[in-house]
Structures are given as C-alpha cells and as structure tokens.
Amino acid sequence: MGNDVSRPTRSSWISRLIWVILLATVGTAGVFLVQRFWPWSVPQYGILIDATAPAEDVRLDSSLGHPVSLSDYSDRYTVLYFGYTTCPDICPTTLADLSRAEKLLGAAANRMQVIFVTVDPERDTAERMRDYLAFFSPTFIGLSGGITETERIAGQFGVVYEKQWVSNSATDYLMNHTSTVVVLDAERRPLVMFPYGTTAEQMAEDLRTVLR
Secondary structure (H helix, E strand, O other): OOOOOOOHHHHHHHHHHHHHHHHHHHHHHHHHHHHHHHHHHHHOEEOOOOOOOOOOOOEEEEEOOOOEEEEHOOOOOOEEEEOOOOOOOOOHHHHHHHHHHHHHHHHHHEEEEEEEEEEOOOOOOOHHHHHHHHOOOOOOOEEEEHHHHHHHHHHHOOOOEEEEOOOOOOOOOOEOOOOOOOOOOOOEEEEEEEEOOOHHHHHHHHHHOOOO
C-alpha cells in the first residue's frame, strides 16, 4: 500500500524559510526601535520619571562668569544636582561619582551637561563654585540664584533644603538638602532620578542607554 503522508515540496520549505527570516528581522527591528526611541523606559538603577511637560527654564549666574539658562544646552541632556560647596560629605561624594560616570561614558558624555545648582547662594559665589567644581571635572557648570529663586527652582524637582546652624562648625551652618541627581532630556523633560548612593558605574550604565 502506498504512503499517503505528503512530503513538503522544495518551494514550501523555501517559503517557510523566508517567513522565519522576515519574522526574525521584524523582531530585531522592533527591539532596536524600542531601545532607540524609548531607551529610558527601563532604567536599571535610576527611578523613572519620564515627564511629559518640560521643567521651567531658568537663567542664573554661573561659574562661567556670565548668566546661563537651561535652554542654552538644548542640544544635549542635562544632569542636575543641587548642593553646596561647603558640604562635608554627600555633595563631594555625589560629584565624584558623576565625574567618574562621565569618564566611563567616554565620547557619549559629550551629549550631556552636568549642572550644579547651589542651595547656599549666600556663600557660593561664581568664583567659589568654579574653583570647587574644577576639582571634579572641567566640564561641570555651577548656577546660583537668589534665595527665593533657588527655592522655586529646587521645588520643581522635588528638592528641599534648610539651614542648620552648627556652633562647633567652622562654616557656622550646614545645609540639609535632598541629594538626588535628575536627568533632563534636550527639551528639559525630567527622565530619570538617581537617589543618593547610586554608584558611578550604575549611573554610567543608565546614562549610556539614555544618551544613545
């Protein structure tokens, strides 16, 4: 008795192979598009913000010796940190981590600008910030505004701070403040926040994805 099981023809095998190749190509393209156009949707170490509205543009005195606006850096991502130059530990630790992250990123770091906004404008002059930030990176820029202006700017990023008088301190007072790093896209929309303690390597890994 003959065998009724039909065997696939050469043309049907070729058709199946073509479909497999097409599906694989579409799948690969889909992954690429997700990574390319929504890279910040899955930060591994930072906290996703992914805001739809841009942050308020601000124009403040800077460590460059002239006023600077956030919109001056609309060609790159902005990495914002609020602190002060006489901070004994948290600020220098965070800035050192940002400096190392910048080095780890290599050429990709050209697509971002680290901006340090002082929460102690009474003491942090443009010259003082310039000398302080130069210790960490020649590319870091410091901004300083009036007391009321600083409160308004910090508030939109959820940063709070207060003066704490310390009798046995050479600086008279310290500034208790939120110590987070906020990443904004080129349109000033907050994307990712790094809590204090996020390492340089962890920030670099998330930033490498965002800066594609």
